[in-house]
Amino acid sequence: MARMKGATVVDTERCKGCNLCVVACPLDVLALTSKEVNRKGYNYAHEVLSDTCTGCASCATVCPDGCITVYRLKTD
Amino acid sequence: MADQEITLMKGNEAIAHAAIRCGCDGYFGYPITPQSEVLETLAEQKPWETTGMVVLQAESEVSSINMVYGGACTGKKVMTSSSSPGVSLMQEGISYMAGAELPALIVNVMRGGPGLGTIQPSQSDYFQACKGGGHGDYHLIVLAPASVQEMADFVDLAFTLAFRYRNPAMILADGAIGQMMEKVVLPPFKPRRTEEEIIKECPWATTGRIGGRKPNIITSLELRSEEMEVINLRIQAKYREIEAKEVRYEEFMLDDAEYAIVAFGSAARIAKKSIEIARSQGIKVGLLRPITLWPFPTKEVKSLASRVKGILSLEINAGQMVEDIRLAVEGAVPVLHFGRLGGIIPDPDEVVEVLKSSF
Amino acid sequence: MTREEIIEKGQLVYKKPTLLNDTPMHYCPGCSHGVVHKLVSEVIEEMGMTDKTIAISPVGCAVFAYKYIDVDWQEAAHGRAPALASATKRLWPDRLVFTYQGDGDLACIGTAETIHALNRAENITIIFINNAIYGMTGGQMAPTTLLGMKTATCPYGREVKLHGYPLKVTEIAATLDGTCYVTRQAVHTVAAINRAKKAIRKAFEYSMQGKGSNLVEIVSTCNSGWKMSPEKANKWMEENMFEFYHLGDLKDTGADK
Numbered sequence: 275m276a277r278m279k280g281a282t283v284v285d286t287e288r289c290k291g292c293n294l295c296v297v298a299c300p301l302d303v304l305a306l307t308s309k310e311v312n313r314k315g316y317n318y319a320h321e322v323l324s325d326t327c328t329g330c331a332s333c334a335t336v337c338p339d340g341c342i343t344v345y346r347l348k349t350d
Numbered sequence: 351m352a353d354q355e356i357t358l359m360k361g362n363e364a365i366a367h368a369a370i371r372c373g374c375d376g377y378f379g380y381p382i383t384p385q386s387e388v389l390e391t392l393a394e395q396k397p398w399e400t401t402g403m404v405v406l407q408a409e410s411e412v413s414s415i416n417m418v419y420g421g422a423c424t425g426k427k428v429m430t431s432s433s434s435p436g437v438s439l440m441q442e443g444i445s446y447m448a449g450a451e452l453p454a455l456i457v458n459v460m461r462g463g464p465g466l467g468t469i470q471p472s473q474s475d476y477f478q479a480c481k482g483g484g485h486g487d488y489h490l491i492v493l494a495p496a497s498v499q500e501m502a503d504f505v506d507l508a509f510t511l512a513f514r515y516r517n518p519a520m521i522l523a524d525g526a527i528g529q530m531m532e533k534v535v536l537p538p539f540k541p542r543r544t545e546e547e548i549i550k551e552c553p554w555a556t557t558g559r560i561g562g563r564k565p566n567i568i569t570s571l572e573l574r575s576e577e578m579e580v581i582n583l584r585i586q587a588k589y590r591e592i593e594a595k596e597v598r599y600e601e602f603m604l605d606d607a608e609y610a611i612v613a614f615g616s617a618a619r620i621a622k623k624s625i626e627i628a629r630s631q632g633i634k635v636g637l638l639r640p641i642t643l644w645p646f647p648t649k650e651v652k653s654l655a656s657r658v659k660g661i662l663s664l665e666i667n668a669g670q671m672v673e674d675i676r677l678a679v680e681g682a683v684p685v686l687h688f689g690r691l692g693g694i695i696p697d698p699d700e701v702v703e704v705l706k707s708s709f
Numbered sequence: 710m711t712r713e714e715i716i717e718k719g720q721l722v723y724k725k726p727t728l729l730n731d732t733p734m735h736y737c738p739g740c741s742h743g744v745v746h747k748l749v750s751e752v753i754e755e756m757g758m759t760d761k762t763i764a765i766s767p768v769g770c771a772v773f774a775y776k777y778i779d780v781d782w783q784e785a786a787h788g789r790a791p792a793l794a795s796a797t798k799r800l801w802p803d804r805l806v807f808t809y810q811g812d813g814d815l816a817c818i819g820t821a822e823t824i825h826a827l828n829r830a831e832n833i834t835i836i837f838i839n840n841a842i843y844g845m846t847g848g849q850m851a852p853t854t855l856l857g858m859k860t861a862t863c864p865y866g867r868e869v870k871l872h873g874y875p876l877k878v879t880e881i882a883a884t885l886d887g888t889c890y891v892t893r894q895a896v897h898t899v900a901a902i903n904r905a906k907k908a909i910r911k912a913f914e915y916s917m918q919g920k921g922s923n924l925v926e927i928v929s930t931c932n933s934g935w936k937m938s939p940e941k942a943n944k945w946m947e948e949n950m951f952e953f954y955h956l957g958d959l960k961d962t963g964a965d966k
Contacts, residue, residue, distance in 0.1 A: 293739070
């Protein structure tokens with residue numbers, strides 16, 4: 275059965291670690307870093323469960339800073 | 351020639367006709383005595399059907415000046431008119447326009463204050479017009495008409511100066527000039543600039559990013575102190591240039607004068623009659639009439655002080671321009687002030703009496 | 710299939726609109742302003758109006774909106790944006806003219822300009838961010854602050870006796886003959902964001918079709934001012950703000966005109 279595979283690219287320097295993308299993701303793909311911070315000092319969003327992403331773009335849609343780019347590919 | 355036709359009208363009406371004729375794009379105003387005829391005349395003339403000029407009665411002077419601010423941002427020739435209390439309400443918007451370096455015309459047909467004051471003529475907004483008025487270090491270009499003809503002529507001049515220096519200009523008239531009827535030759539018709547001309551002449555204006563140019567932003571805000579100082583210094587340099595190039599004044603019977611009156615607007619008309627009376631009594635007195643109140647004719651007043659024994663500042667207020675005269679004269683000769691308050695226009699005879707008793 | 714392969718071969722599903730430039734926005738983490746900036750940018754791009762838009766920014770948190778969305782901007786005095794917009798639209802009738810204002814700017818100091826511009830049927834759109842607080846100045850009471858809500862200037866909670874009632878400007882706007890489209894939206898979920906975007910698009914289209922004035926209120930969060938995490942602020946908004954500020958269209962006469 276064909277299924278959607280997605281991938282997110284987070285502009286980690288632009289990210290302010292608001293966590294809204296993490297909350298919006300229905301599949302827990304994203305999380306904030308626990309230790310690493312960007313140059314502004316924020317923990318930033320990153321993929322932790324890459325394989326489960328379907329590319330629904332919920333994370334990117336709710337991101338107030340437009341940090342997330344989403345790609346999607348149909349697989350067999 | 352039709353354009354040279356002499357007509358009889360009020361100063362306020364002349365402002366309205368001159369605005370339509372000089373290619374003004376928009377007028378935004380709010381009724382207040384003694385200048386409501388400006389808006390009334392425009393409404394009656396319906397220029398939106400002829401030249402395409404926008405005329406809008408706003409909900410307040412606060413709104414009308416901010417409509418002018420918005421219109422000026424887009425490079426259009428826009429104006430408002432009001433009288434003293436209304437112009438007080440406009441000060442915030444005027445400061446923003448000075449800060450954002452925008453061309454616009456504000457007409458103040460002054461009435462007596464403070465507060466609601468009176469609807470009778472006054473010149474008591476000299477400080478407000480010439481010293482800033484609102485917050486921050488800024489100046490308006492201030493023109494003081496002394497006749498209905500000058501009310502008509504100064505509209506185009508004010509716009510020309512406003513656009514030359516990207517700075518708001520003010521016509522500072524008073525209730526007498528606004529309300530009096532006099533003969534006037536209205537200026538010839540000039541077409542409004544096309545949108546293409548505006549975009550070309552005002553590359554800074556917020557006209558939309560036509561041709562894909564970079565965004566234009568009109569703001570007076572800059573939180574970085576170093577940048578804000580640079581902006582202020584640039585504006586101050588512009589003011590120095592205006593002071594050097596745009597001083598306008600009229601001299602009347604000063605060649606042999608032993609005493610001088612300095613007066614603007616309505617007061618200058620009184621002064622001329624007073625001079626006629628004084629000279630008939632053997633007192634050699636002349637007049638220097640500043641036409642630009644800012645920039646003030648400082649050099650001319652200073653030079654006057656080297657030729658006369660004393661100067662009388664005749665103003666329809668408690669003594670405002672007299673301070674600028676004293677700064678120019680630097681104590682070289684006595685500088686006195688005479689004025690009437692509360693909406694009373696000085697009588698030429700009482701001015702002569704003041705001249706006699708003072709010098 | 711690796712992540713890299715999806716990115717390389719896959720379809721681009723979502724990307725920040727190009728009209729929203731790369732300048733980092735000054736808004737606090739999780740602020741609703743950013744989402745609305747994205748929506749406004751997307752709609753302008755999709756309408757092909759980038760070169761014909763003149764926007765007016767307020768005084769308040771969105772004062773620097775002009776730094777982020779690459780159209781022509783005029784930065785208004787506090788509350789006066791609708792006056793600037795009125796003149797601008799009348800002088801340039803074929804331009805898309807909109808204001809972007811917060812609750813302090815629009816519903817308090819600029820109430821007169823807002824009501825009169827709307828009622829004159831100016832062909833403009835007003836985007837109204839209502840987060841029930843003064844964000845920029847540090848969380849003071851706004852005209853839209855809910856009863857009982859604590860702010861820096863009502864630290865024990867807003868009470869009627871001291872502060873009167875919160876103001877529903879959007880309800881007032883819906884009663885005005887000059888308004889065409891009046892709606893209240895939010896941007897806390899994907900579904901809400903999609904609806905808000907459609908509302909902004911509709912308002913902008915009505916503006917360009919000369920159908921009158923349009924008001925799009927976005928009930929928003931101010932997590933800094935509310936002293937909550939962005940996630941908690943969204944929940945608080947759903948539980949408290951929506952009860953008083955009902956979401957949905959209040960008026961849409963666009964089809965009739």
